[in-house]
Amino acid sequence: xxxxxxxxxxxxxxxxxxxxxxxxxxxxxxxxxxxxxxxxxxxxxxxxxxxxxxxxxxxxxxxxxxxxxxxxxxxxxxxxxxxxxxxxxxxxxxxxxxxxxxxxxxxxxxxxxxxxxxxxxxxxxxxxxxxxxxxxxxxxxxxxxxxxxxxxxxxxxxxxxxxxxxxxxxxxxxxxxxxxxxxxxxxxxxxxxxxxxxxxxxxxxxxxxxxxxxxxxxxxxxxxxxxxxxxxxxxxxxxxxxxxxxxxxxxxxxxxxxxxxxxxxxxxxxx
Amino acid sequence: xxxxxxxxxxxxxxxxxxxxxxxxxxxxxxxxxxxxxxxxxxxxxxxxxxxxxxxxxxxxxxxxxxxxxxxxxxxxxxxxxxxxxxxxxxxxxxxxxxxxxxxxxxxxxxxxxxxxxxxxxxxxxxxxxxxxxxxxxxxxxxxxxxxxxxxxxxxxxxxxxxxxxxxxxxxxxxxxxxxxxxxxxxxxxxxxxxxxxxxxxxxxxxxxxxxxxxxxxxxxxxxxxxxxxxxxxxxxxxxxxxxxxxxxxxxxxxxxxxxxxxxxxxxxxxxxxxxxxxxxx
Ligand SMILES: Nc1ncnc2c1ncn2[C@@H]1O[C@H](COP(=O)(O)OP(=O)(O)OP(=O)(O)O)[C@@H](O)[C@H]1O
Ligand SMILES: Nc1ncnc2c1ncn2[C@@H]1O[C@H](COP(=O)(O)OP(=O)(O)OP(=O)(O)O)[C@@H](O)[C@H]1O
Ligand SMILES: [Mg+2]
Ligand SMILES: [Mg+2]
Numbered sequence: 001x002x003x004x005x006x007x008x009x010x011x012x013x014x015x016x017x018x019x020x021x022x023x024x025x026x027x028x029x030x031x032x033x034x035x036x037x038x039x040x041x042x043x044x045x046x047x048x049x050x051x052x053x054x055x056x057x058x059x060x061x062x063x064x065x066x067x068x069x070x071x072x073x074x075x076x077x078x079x080x081x082x083x084x085x086x087x088x089x090x091x092x093x094x095x096x097x098x099x100x101x102x103x104x105x106x107x108x109x110x111x112x113x114x115x116x117x118x119x120x121x122x123x124x125x126x127x128x129x130x131x132x133x134x135x136x137x138x139x140x141x142x143x144x145x146x147x148x149x150x151x152x153x154x155x156x157x158x159x160x161x162x163x164x165x166x167x168x169x170x171x172x173x174x175x176x177x178x179x180x181x182x183x184x185x186x187x188x189x190x191x192x193x194x195x196x197x198x199x200x201x202x203x204x205x206x207x208x209x210x211x212x213x214x215x216x217x218x219x220x221x222x223x224x225x226x227x228x229x230x231x232x233x234x235x236x237x238x239x240x241x242x243x244x245x246x247x248x249x250x251x252x253x254x255x256x257x258x259x260x261x262x263x264x265x266x267x268x269x270x271x
Numbered sequence: 272x273x274x275x276x277x278x279x280x281x282x283x284x285x286x287x288x289x290x291x292x293x294x295x296x297x298x299x300x301x302x303x304x305x306x307x308x309x310x311x312x313x314x315x316x317x318x319x320x321x322x323x324x325x326x327x328x329x330x331x332x333x334x335x336x337x338x339x340x341x342x343x344x345x346x347x348x349x350x351x352x353x354x355x356x357x358x359x360x361x362x363x364x365x366x367x368x369x370x371x372x373x374x375x376x377x378x379x380x381x382x383x384x385x386x387x388x389x390x391x392x393x394x395x396x397x398x399x400x401x402x403x404x405x406x407x408x409x410x411x412x413x414x415x416x417x418x419x420x421x422x423x424x425x426x427x428x429x430x431x432x433x434x435x436x437x438x439x440x441x442x443x444x445x446x447x448x449x450x451x452x453x454x455x456x457x458x459x460x461x462x463x464x465x466x467x468x469x470x471x472x473x474x475x476x477x478x479x480x481x482x483x484x485x486x487x488x489x490x491x492x493x494x495x496x497x498x499x500x501x502x503x504x505x506x507x508x509x510x511x512x513x514x515x516x517x518x519x520x521x522x523x524x525x526x527x528x529x530x531x532x533x534x535x536x537x538x539x540x541x542x543x544x545x546x547x548x549x550x551x552x
Contacts, residue, residue: 011416012416035448036448036450036451037418037419037420037421037424037446037447037448037451038417038418038420038421039448042418042419083419083446084365084367084419085365086365086367086368135286135289136314137313137314137317137318138313138318138364138365138441138442139313139314140313140314143313160419161419161445161446164442164445164446165313165364165442165445165475166313166475167311167312167313167475167514167515167516168475168514168515168516168517169312169513169514170312170313170514171516172514193420193446193447193448193449193452194476195449196476196478196516196519232448233448233449233450233451234448234449234450235449235450235453237519238478238518238519238520238540239519239523239540241540242520242523242540242543242544245540245541245544246544246547246548255519255522255523255526258523259523259526259527262523262527262547263527263530265547265551266530266531266547266550266551
């Protein structure tokens with residue numbers, strides 16, 4: 001369980017990056033944080049593993065105040081994958097990159113080998129195990145940074161823009177990995193601008209704007225609310241847009257449901 | 272026939288110390304004023320292709336380079352990168368790594384300053400570029416102190432201030448919020464329509480661009496496997512099997528095609544909605 005209580009944070013005087021954020025995230029939730037550029041999403045998630053400490057208010061991770069512990073302790077519980085993979089990668093090879101945290105945490109070698117193998121397969125990286133992470137494509141680097149955190153099994157997984165550089169197949173694979181981990185009890189928090197990804201895979205969405213949380217609820221309810229989207233520079237998913245344009249009574253973001261509705265609509269007029 | 276602005280012939284390229292080629296048998300030609308979308312699975316060679324167009328490959332990367340690449344009349348292999356940069360502007364996939372000045376304003380002025388323009392002209396271009404991408408309020412800030420999306424906007428502004436004839440954008444919207452992404456893409460559309468700038472745009476999120484571009488090329492494992500109008504390419508079997516992000520409207524149109532007994536090929540929700548309204552009346 002994570003409790004964020006009235007947190008404010010500013011990098012420099014005058015402008016607050018976080019302006020009184022309250023948020024509660026239960027165990028084994030799967031949620032997305034969305035909002036305009038500069039809304040404070042990255043600043044907020046850096047509070048979850050203690051990289052940043054609240055200037056006012058507090059952040060409790062499983063009952064522990066982040067100000068009263070170290071990043072090193074929190075890191076075992078909260079795995080954060082940065083927005084920019086170049087800020088995380090440093091090892092000579094992909095394999096060493098993935099083993100690094102596990103070795104640090106004193107995991108036995110056989111166990112490490114197993115976990116690294118799992119991550120290489122899960123993120124389609126097996127062909128790159130001996131490559132230097134710096135010579136990979138943008139999407140491949142992002143996957144190494146995701147794998148390097150997921151392979152040590154933190155209880156709380158926080159991913160800042162995990163879908164950048166990923167094609168649809170990789171996105172779908174990522175979604176199923178996250179869904180599976182989530183079902184096994186892990187908490188998964190995804191910061192993203194990829195509204196179609198949220199619409200397809202993530203049940204709860206928190207909307208931020210100008211350092212505040214302006215909406216929080218089930219994805220299918222939030223992503224069809226025009227007022228919320230306008231306030232946070234989000235554009236509705238294509239299917240929500242279509243729903244409005246053809247005047248569906250219950251706008252939807254689900255392909256099968258929309259196809260059914262349209263068939264019904266056309267079928268009726270055909271007769 | 273008009274003179275091509277980009278002409279790639281028989282290109283094969285392998286990075287130094289790499290065993291497998293990253294680009295294989297590439298023949299590609301773009302006319303001045305084309306707007307070309309480049310897509311394909313992660314690792315298929317899109318970024319490598321961008322580096323070829325602005326001469327970083329082979330000039331800075333080395334490696335095994337075969338074939339010829341001519342951009343705006345210049346053979347890239349024998350033209351210095353800084354000279355090419357005045358004709359071909361590239362926004363990198365991860366722009367943070369390219370930002371090095373102390374303020375946003377200096378960053379955007381850096382390119383034009385190297386073009387030997389007058390002071391006023393430079394100031395004007397910088398103001399205009401900052402305004403266009405909506406970051407005038409950030410001009411005194413250091414690029415390091417910006418959010419991911421704000422940094423991406425700085426890189427785009429720096430490119431615009433150069434006013435190159437050819438714009439190459441490698442996933443320029445990856446870190447942008449949807450409204451900013453849309454406005455950057457529409458800006459590219461306007462520069463292309465009004466000023467005749469040639470645009471090569473790499474994007475995974477096809478729903479945002481497919482109705483703006485004339486042409487879409489798809490890479491897979493280092494080769495170009497499809498090249499045509501987006502309506503042809505996105506509805507082709509080969510491409511949908513590849514796992515690129517087929518937009519929802521395309522998926523719904525495909526499902527409905529059988530039901531209505533005709534081949535629907537819509538790219539935007541507007542198009543599909545007006546078809547549905549038409550059928551109901
Ligand atoms: N290191 C820093 N120093 C000073 N200001 C910063 C720093 N990092 C971020 N900011 C500012 O804090 C605000 C919030 O930034 P943050 O990175 O949290 O936004 P974000 O929601 O993650 O945006 P994006 O979607 O663009 O990544 C922005 O106005 C940004 O300019
Ligand atoms: N500097 C490099 N040295 C060696 N191999 C490289 C280098 N850069 C890229 N590659 C390899 O070349 C292939 C093509 O990479 P490229 O970066 O062009 O892909 P991409 O299509 O841009 O992918 P993404 O969508 O993930 O950014 C990949 O297999 C990648 O691992
Ligand atoms: Mg961010
Ligand atoms: Mg790339």
